[in-house]
Amino acid sequence: MTTAKRDTYTPESLLSVAVQVFNERGYDGTSMEHLSRAAGISKSSIYHHVAGKEELLRRAVSRALDGLFGILDEEHARGGRAVERLEYVVRRMVEVLTAELPYVTLLLRVRGNTGTERWALERRREFDHRVAGLIKAAADDGDVRADVEVRLATRLVFGMINSIVEWYRPDGRGMGEREVSDAVVQLVFSGLRRDQ
Template identity: 45%
Template sequence: MDSMTAKTRKAGNSRGRPGHDRAAVVRTAVEAFNEVGYEAMSMNALAGRLGLSKSAIYHHISSKEEILQEATDRALETLQSVVEQCESCGGSSREKLEKMIRGTTLALCEETPYVTLLLRLRGNSEVELAALERRRKFTEYLMELVKKAQAEGQVRPDLDAHTVARLIFGMVNSLTEWYQPGGRLSPRELAQITVELSFHGINML
């Protein structure tokens, strides 16, 4: 990393600009992918956004695909840690389900650009297909939790478990489309609403 930083400093455009470490380049790239589309975003356009020369960017990253890989890994690891917290809590399936809904909502608020990129993948490359395969396992985990909670008598058995799991994730994932950091509601308040809506709905109690 030190030699890369030294090299970057030599590139005229980036001299003295703050925040142009590798993480900042990746984050800006991910935000740009989300804005105009991964396929449509060129390394030239990315360089323009960062106010860096293309060669300065190549000190940090070797390709668009490397950014994609790193960003989706980060999103998937965040989601994996939510699953691990659910599994280690030792509660009922219903309790795990609640932790999963709350935890994924918080994860989406905290890691919005990375999860957004993950959710918009279409499987156009090996990297995308591998990420989609890992993502599919989270949906399957949620489906299994709903089924188990139904079997344990704590969740309505009349609603199809697979559909319910997809709809709950649809609700949570929609945060990537409209969540604004620093908005009127905090991530904790939003997580409380996703949990309430999932378990009790909006009908007058």
């Protein structure tokens, strides 16, 4: 029995509850009943806002994808030497990831069981491809090492950045967003070894 509260949700605040539930239970494991309980409003109240859970998923991953693709339209991602644009994009990826943590976490966990999930995976691949293109251009300029294959380098760099969702918590007690983005840029571009 759900103790229904008055529905004062906006599309944004309902989305924020749904994303939390999706991240905890997995999208597949979440029912409208779970969403109704977490939000404290009836299922029909939820249907007043959205057509169903897939629409909530689409809105949530769109928010993450818009944040990521938005980076590529920013001035420093569009002009200048490829390696500098790449550095800018890597830093901004960490910033978007930490700022939109639950949304990016959900995006990274999408499996591909529904049309919306497959669309999200396709968009993720497109974003990866755009960043791979920047690594390729920087390698062609001679600014990035040529002895690591571009696709492999892209996967490893994304692996490092995406792993941040596993431990970063913006509660002010752990590491700050700036410390994390600085560290990623240092490691991705210069590695651990101190210059001799």
